[in-house]
Amino acid sequence: MDSRSLLARSIDALRRAADHGEAYLRDLEARGVAPDASALSDLGRFREALPDGPGDPAATLDLLARYGGPATTATAAGRFFGLVVGGTLPAALGARVIASAWDQxxxxxxxxxxxxxxxxxxxxxxxxxxxxxxxxxxxxVTGTSMGALVCLAAARHALLAKAGWDVTSKGMNGAPPLHVVATAQMHVVNAKVLSLLGFGTEGITYVDCDEQGRMKPEALPELTGRSLVIAQAGNVNSGAIDPIGDICARAEAAGA
Structure with missing residues (x-):
């Protein structure tokens, strides 16, 4: 397929996708938040053997719209209150389409x-x-999980560097031990990230929280220059924020 033909098919696909997207959004407030039994059953129509070659883009988009759209959770509708998922803002929706077309x-x-x-x-x-x-x-980064990985990796790197250990070249095997301190209501993502970075979850010291899930600064253990303290800005259940200023003051004074 030459570039001109590919460009024309891309434009056709963009227009068709926009039509399907518009129809989906127009009907969103009239449907239930969760897909019904019929929509879930129709998901079986996507189960097919790996094709030998490419298919018609229009047919693929029509298939997605007809059987995929009804099986979505209506997170953009006004009656969705699950988790902490926000609806896509109009500018973000449009920008995402433009970014996909630009393909940068x-x-x-x-x-x-x-x-x-x-x-x-x-x-x-x-x-x-x-x-x-x-x-x-x-x-x-791509999301909060990767953000946690980057931040905790940077903290690990800094703490070990102060201890005279270059984790980039030497890795974690034989590294000076670090002391991880976290709120008792730490998000599970942080536990997963810590394990990816070579920390054992058994070595985490958990700090008591108040009734809103905020870490109690007075309950912090003794901190040292090898302590890594994880505070929380927005408890997943209550939205409460740890007293980060007090926690940071304690951590800074100890070199944590």
């Missing part, structure tokens, strides 16, 4: 000048919002 590799100016420019703008906004130094580095 946001690595540097050579691969995507616009991608790098937009990230730099958003980074500046975040630094301003959180009152962080203008020279601070900002990285964008």
């Amino acid at each position: 590799v946001v690595f540097n100016d050579g691969t995507s000048a616009i991608g790098v420019a937009l990230e730099n703008v958003a980074a500046g906004w975040l630094l301003d919002l959180f009152g962080l130094p203008k020279a601070a580095s900002v990285g964008f």
Whole structure:
């Protein structure tokens, strides 16, 4: 298929997807939040053998719209209150479509000048919002789980470097032990990330919380320069935030 033909089919697919998306959103408030039994049963129509070659894009989109749309959970509807899932904002929905059409590799100016420019703008906004130094580095990740991995890996790297251990070259085998301290209501993602980073979950010291799930600073154990303290901004059950200022003061004083 030549590039001109591929471009034309991409435009047709974009238009058809927009039509299906519009129909889905128009009917969203009139349907139930959860898919009904018929919609769940129709999911079996997607079970087929791996095809020998490509199919018609229009037929694929029609199949998704006809049998996939009714089987969605209506998270964008006004009656959805599960978990902490937010509805897609109109600008974000449109931008996602444009980003898919652009098909950029946001690595540097050579691969995507616009991608790098937009990230730099958003980074500046975040630094301003959180009152962080203008020279601070900002990285964008795929979600909270990866954000936790990056942050805890950085903390591990810093603590071990202070102890004279280069974890990048030496790994964790034989590294000086670190002391992980966390709220008793720590999100399960952090436990998973800690295990990926070579920490045993049995070695975590959990700190008592109040009735809203906030860590009690007075319940913190003795901290040292090898302590890694995990506080929480937004308890998943109550939305409460740990007294991070008090916790950080304790941690900073101990070199944690």
